Amino acid sequence: MNTNTNTNNISKIKACMVGGGIGSMIGNSHRHGLKSSNYFELVAGCFSQTIDKTIKLAKEIAVDEENCYDDYKKMIDTEITKKDGARVIVIATPDRSHFEQAKYALEKGMHVICDKPVTIHTEEARTLWELSKKNNLLFGVTFTWNGSDYIEDAKNIVASGEIGEVRSILYKTVYDLGFKLLENDPTHPAHKFSWRFKKEYGVAGNISDVGAHAFQYSSYIMGKPPKRIFANLVKTVKGRECDDTDAIIMDYGNNVVGSMFLTVSALACDENKLIEVMGSKGSLKIVTSVFGKTDLHLKLDEENLKTKSYNTPNCDNYFTRLYQGYGKAIQNKTCTDYDSYISIKHGYTTMTIINSALTSHQNETWATIDYDML
Numbered sequence: 001m002n003t004n005t006n007t008n009n010i011s012k013i014k015a016c017m018v019g020g021g022i023g024s025m026i027g028n029s030h031r032h033g034l035k036s037s038n039y040f041e042l043v044a045g046c047f048s049q050t051i052d053k054t055i056k057l058a059k060e061i062a063v064d065e066e067n068c069y070d071d072y073k074k075m076i077d078t079e080i081t082k083k084d085g086a087r088v089i090v091i092a093t094p095d096r097s098h099f100e101q102a103k104y105a106l107e108k109g110m111h112v113i114c115d116k117p118v119t120i121h122t123e124e125a126r127t128l129w130e131l132s133k134k135n136n137l138l139f140g141v142t143f144t145w146n147g148s149d150y151i152e153d154a155k156n157i158v159a160s161g162e163i164g165e166v167r168s169i170l171y172k173t174v175y176d177l178g179f180k181l182l183e184n185d186p187t188h189p190a191h192k193f194s195w196r197f198k199k200e201y202g203v204a205g206n207i208s209d210v211g212a213h214a215f216q217y218s219s220y221i222m223g224k225p226p227k228r229i230f231a232n233l234v235k236t237v238k239g240r241e242c243d244d245t246d247a248i249i250m251d252y253g254n255n256v257v258g259s260m261f262l263t264v265s266a267l268a269c270d271e272n273k274l275i276e277v278m279g280s281k282g283s284l285k286i287v288t289s290v291f292g293k294t295d296l297h298l299k300l301d302e303e304n305l306k307t308k309s310y311n312t313p314n315c316d317n318y319f320t321r322l323y324q325g326y327g328k329a330i331q332n333k334t335c336t337d338y339d340s341y342i343s344i345k346h347g348y349t350t351m352t353i354i355n356s357a358l359t360s361h362q363n364e365t366w367a368t369i370d371y372d373m374l
Contacts, residue, residue, distance in 0.1 A: 014040075015113075030092050033142075036323075102139070113141075128347075132344055143342055166277060174261075230366045247261055
């Protein structure tokens with residue numbers, strides 16, 4: 001995904017946003033990506049459930065009050081008819097809202113950039129992909145770490161054959177999102193994450209949150225998604241409605257396998273992510289402390305170890321690269337070249353894996369993954 005381009009003389013693409021209100025970490029990341037990409041200008045918003053909160057945030061981020069809305073449909077209907085109104089909507093709402101909001105925007109002729117996971121059901125993701133293609137509209141899905149150099153470098157190393165034929169992949173993510181969190185205690189620092197474990201907001205818990213990232217990056221690096229999956233999804237924290245710890249085995253075919261361990265309930269553990277791909281000639285390993293330093297180790301034999309370090313301060317920088325990809329696709333009219341940017345194709349693929357993982361867990365057996373759109 002090459003996004004290097006000169007944007008100094010390019011007129012800005014007008015954008016609006018639903019969700020991402022005051023206190024929203026992901027909303028701030030999207031706004032940073034819009035602005036720093038040099039492709040977009042945020043001109044309108046329905047940021048919160050009340051117009052007063054939307055206007056308050058609009059004043060802080062230099063969006064005109066007259067372009068503040070209390071309903072996302074009203075925003076889309078109004079902006080799309082303006083001569084210089086928004087032509088892109090950024091969706092930064094809880095998972096369960098994504099499908100309805102994205103579908104309405106696509107039907108009205110508006111490009112979509114949506115947070116992950118793109119929907120809560122594979123069928124919904126399929127519908128959005130078909131609508132995007134039919135109307136020749138961009139559909140970006142913001143998988144954060146796809147904006148990093150180290151994920152791109154790892155993909156290129158595997159694709160080049162430098163580590164030989166891939167034999168296996170190991171993926172581990174360890175976070176602590178409030179192990180001792182009391183769901184009814186709004187003063188707890190991790191309380192803002194509690195919605196992730198409530199069924200009313202999404203498809204599941206950890207498997208659709210951290211799992212969406214894990215399935216995307218592992219498939220992206222491997223150059224293909226798994227064919228079968230076996231998943232055990234566990235609730236370790238009392239009172240949570242959804243899983244917070246997941247153990248997963250994947251089968252890519254031709255004796256290529258993968259395993260994952262994903263938890264957001266790692267009390268007093270160092271938060272980190274590890275991805276290791278092992279091939280017939282060597283291996284690569286990514287080790288990151290989330291928002292700190294990330295190392296990519298490439299080992300081709302016992303005495304040949306290369307290490308490249310990356311500065312990974314926060315996710316805002318990754319959104320810059322993602323939004324550059326989206327801006328370039330719109331400007332170049334390549335919106336349906338879904339491999340040229342992180343798109344609905346990737347969102348559909350991860351959603352299909354997530355739903356297959358849920359099926360596997362429920363039936364306590366292997367689940368075959370059917371990617372009927374690929």
